[in-house]
Amino acid sequence: MLKEKLLSSFMAFEEKIDVHSHLHDIRTSAIKNFESKGFPTKKEEAWKYTSLNSILKNDFSVFPKHENSIEFSDVKKYFIHEIDTYKVIFVDGIFSSFLSATTHDGLDVCLLSSALSKPKYKEAVDEFFNKIANKEESLTSLNTAFANEGAYINIPKNKVVEKPIEIIYFSTGVENALLVQPRNLIIVGENAHVQIIERHQSLNENPVLTNSVTEIFAQKRSNVDYYKIQNDLQTANLIDNTYIAQKHESNVAVHTFSFGGNMTRNNLNFYHQGERIESILKGITIIGNKQHVDHYTLVQHATPNCESHQNYKNILSDSAIGVFNGKIFVEKEAQKTNAFQQNNNILLSDKATINAKPQLEIFADDVKCSHGCTIGQLDENAMFYMQQRGIPKKEAKALLMYAFSNEVIESIKIPELKQRITKIIATKLGVNLGFDL
Amino acid sequence: MLSIKNLHASIEDKAILKGINLQVNAGEVHAIMGPNGAGKSTLSSIIAGNENYTVTDGEIILEGEDISDFSVEERAHKGVFLSFQYPVEIPGVSVTNFIKTSINETRKANGKEDMPANEMLKLIREKSELLEIDRKFLSRSLNEGFSGGEKKRNEIFQMAMLEPKLAILDETDSGLDIDALRIVANGVNKLKNENNAVLVITHYQRLLDYIIPDFVHVLMDGKIVKSGGKELAYALEEKGYDWIKSELV
Numbered sequence: 168m169l170k171e172k173l174l175s176s177f178m179a180f181e182e183k184i185d186v187h188s189h190l191h192d193i194r195t196s197a198i199k200n201f202e203s204k205g206f207p208t209k210k211e212e213a214w215k216y217t218s219l220n221s222i223l224k225n226d227f228s229v230f231p232k233h234e235n236s237i238e239f240s241d242v243k244k245y246f247i248h249e250i251d252t253y254k255v256i257f258v259d260g261i262f263s264s265f266l267s268a269t270t271h272d273g274l275d276v277c278l279l280s281s282a283l284s285k286p287k288y289k290e291a292v293d294e295f296f297n298k299i300a301n302k303e304e305s306l307t308s309l310n311t312a313f314a315n316e317g318a319y320i321n322i323p324k325n326k327v328v329e330k331p332i333e334i335i336y337f338s339t340g341v342e343n344a345l346l347v348q349p350r351n352l353i354i355v356g357e358n359a360h361v362q363i364i365e366r367h368q369s370l371n372e373n374p375v376l377t378n379s380v381t382e383i384f385a386q387k388r389s390n391v392d393y394y395k396i397q398n399d400l401q402t403a404n405l406i407d408n409t410y411i412a413q414k415h416e417s418n419v420a421v422h423t424f425s426f427g428g429n430m431t432r433n434n435l436n437f438y439h440q441g442e443r444i445e446s447i448l449k450g451i452t453i454i455g456n457k458q459h460v461d462h463y464t465l466v467q468h469a470t471p472n473c474e475s476h477q478n479y480k481n482i483l484s485d486s487a488i489g490v491f492n493g494k495i496f497v498e499k500e501a502q503k504t505n506a507f508q509q510n511n512n513i514l515l516s517d518k519a520t521i522n523a524k525p526q527l528e529i530f531a532d533d534v535k536c537s538h539g540c541t542i543g544q545l546d547e548n549a550m551f552y553m554q555q556r557g558i559p560k561k562e563a564k565a566l567l568m569y570a571f572s573n574e575v576i577e578s579i580k581i582p583e584l585k586q587r588i589t590k591i592i593a594t595k596l597g598v599n600l601g602f603d604l
Numbered sequence: 605m606l607s608i609k610n611l612h613a614s615i616e617d618k619a620i621l622k623g624i625n626l627q628v629n630a631g632e633v634h635a636i637m638g639p640n641g642a643g644k645s646t647l648s649s650i651i652a653g654n655e656n657y658t659v660t661d662g663e664i665i666l667e668g669e670d671i672s673d674f675s676v677e678e679r680a681h682k683g684v685f686l687s688f689q690y691p692v693e694i695p696g697v698s699v700t701n702f703i704k705t706s707i708n709e710t711r712k713a714n715g716k717e718d719m720p721a722n723e724m725l726k727l728i729r730e731k732s733e734l735l736e737i738d739r740k741f742l743s744r745s746l747n748e749g750f751s752g753g754e755k756k757r758n759e760i761f762q763m764a765m766l767e768p769k770l771a772i773l774d775e776t777d778s779g780l781d782i783d784a785l786r787i788v789a790n791g792v793n794k795l796k797n798e799n800n801a802v803l804v805i806t807h808y809q810r811l812l813d814y815i816i817p818d819f820v821h822v823l824m825d826g827k828i829v830k831s832g833g834k835e836l837a838y839a840l841e842e843k844g845y846d847w848i849k850s851e852l853v
Contacts, residue, residue, distance in 0.1 A: 551656075
């Protein structure tokens with residue numbers, strides 16, 4: 168039903184926006200791919216543990232009917248407001264110039280819609296737009312077909328961006344149920360450094376489905392530090408498709424903090440296109456009730472002498488379901504690859520489930536690859552130790568869970584963000600320990 | 605201070621303690637010695653309230669109150685402290701933050717306000733000097749990467765901060781070199797007064813050269829088989845536990 172609605176909306180959408188023919192071709196082939204494949208089902212190996220069925224039953228509006236404004240004071244808490252940042256903010260999929268702080272001064276932090284339509288960005292758009300996103304994947308295709316709005320970030324050569332960039336998508340819930348499809352294009356030039364924080368946030372409990380695609384191009388020796396905060400209301404659903412192409416000696420780290428939402432699927436894909444590349448994928452998932460978080464990662468080692476490090480920590484309570492599917496692909500040419508994957512899980516209830524599946528496909532013979540997965544409960548000895556020091560059970564539990572996630576928290580490079588994440592964790596665990604966890 | 609009456613305890617239906625009787629008065633130091641597997645660590649765990657063990661009979665009375673049904677943290681709030689043989693590592697939580705939480709949770713349970721920050725700092729400074737702990741150590745993650753000696757010193761530092769009524773030192777001498785042993789023992793001795801009591805659990809007599817016990821008890825096969833003064837510890841060191849066994853036959 169939603170599929171039909173989307174297909175019929177496509178024509179209307181194409182008429183509405185001003186597009187040059189190249190984009191038109193991209194969109195048309197994307198919608199064709201979506202039309203033939205449809206929404207993924209559990210029959211597909213990649214979606215074995217995650218079903219979209221019940222979510223797709225909602226009667227989603229495909230385009231918001233009107234522009235909705237929100238006051239900064241109402242949403243301030245969702246920003247890292249302690250520090251100065253560039254901001255690219257959207258409300259129900261529409262750019263909010265009022266909440267944003269964009270720039271063209273020495274770097275471009277602005278809108279994809281203007282990049283797609285203005286001639287001066289044509290070269291960059293032709294070179295990068297939809298170049299790394301998977302054209303076979305149906306949800307990515309669906310996003311591509313409707314791709315128009317999102318953040319466009321282009322950092323020129325040698326630029327070290329001093330301020331982090333925040334990309335936030337708010338949904339107001341004015342529409343009954345809303346489907347939003349943000350599209351971000353991020354190009355980080357040679358030797359450039361940037362820190363980016365991405366967040367999706369609903370402001371009331373009307374259901375939202377976000378199908379987001381982000382393409383990141385990390386040029387030679389660039390450094391990209393990307394943080395995804397997923398702490399949305401439990402009526403929100405997020406499918407995050409992130410594609411990263413890395414050139415020679417670049418370093419890209421993606422941290423994903425999944426605490427909220429009803430269903431969250433993270434498709435995080437790294438493609439190596441040069442030597443001595445480093446890729447870091449880290450995540451903390453703390454969920455309960457009937458929340459569902461699925462991490463589906465791919466690191467494609469195609470070139471020699473590169474490294475990838477994955478470290479995902481999941482704490483699941485109640486009837487929560489977690490999935491970790493980590494695929495490492497080492498091609499024949501990718502000799503001297505170091506690829507590590509670690510996935511640790513704590514189940515706090517008998518009804519909580521973790522589906523952990525490492526997939527290592529190695530075609531080179533001189534590589535170091537490892538994966539480790541643990542599933543356990545909280546350490547009883549540690550609980551006894553802390554309770555013996557007068558710390559009540561609930562607080563002791565929280566301290567242990569914090570200690571369990573600490574390895575990932577420690578690697579957050581923005582101190583204010585680190586503090587924010589630890590606060591969110593403390594709130595999530597329902598404790599106040601008198602110091603910032 | 606502490607009286608244990610006819611204490612029986614088991615783990616997974618296996619009886620470990622088989623009728624322990626022990627009276628510890630304020631101002632006293634008692635040592636419990638015994639061979640491996642006698643139930644020494646079990647006894648200390650049970651006094652602290654470890655829920656892995658089931659008390660099948662008997663009473664544990666602290667200052668006139670039966671605490672057998674109290675939770676681990678309730679006992680801690682009442683002034684029971686157990687120095688662990690294997691202290692637990694807590695990455696990301698500093699020594700300072702941990703002890704602050706510990707003190708303030710204990711105060712909260714006893715109806716007191718949080719300790720003012722300046723008072724806390726002063727106390728930390730004073731007690732860390734006593735245990736010859738330097739400042740850098742205090743900001744490290746609790747027990748993470750600590751040497752055996754550092755872990756034990758940190759245990760006694762926490763004890764000094766919490767000022768318990770009853771301190772149980774479970775194999776505190778294991779893994780300590782002679783300098784660390786002296787520092788730890790010195791700390792314990794300075795904390796010792798007329799209003800508190802110390803129970804030293806140890807396999808060897810070594811620690812008792814530094815922390816002089818008023819009474820020594822020998823625990824074997826879940827029972828206290830012999831009690832005496834500090835000379836009993838020397839006799840055990842000299843003759844070994846087999847001597848007691850043969851004496852019992």
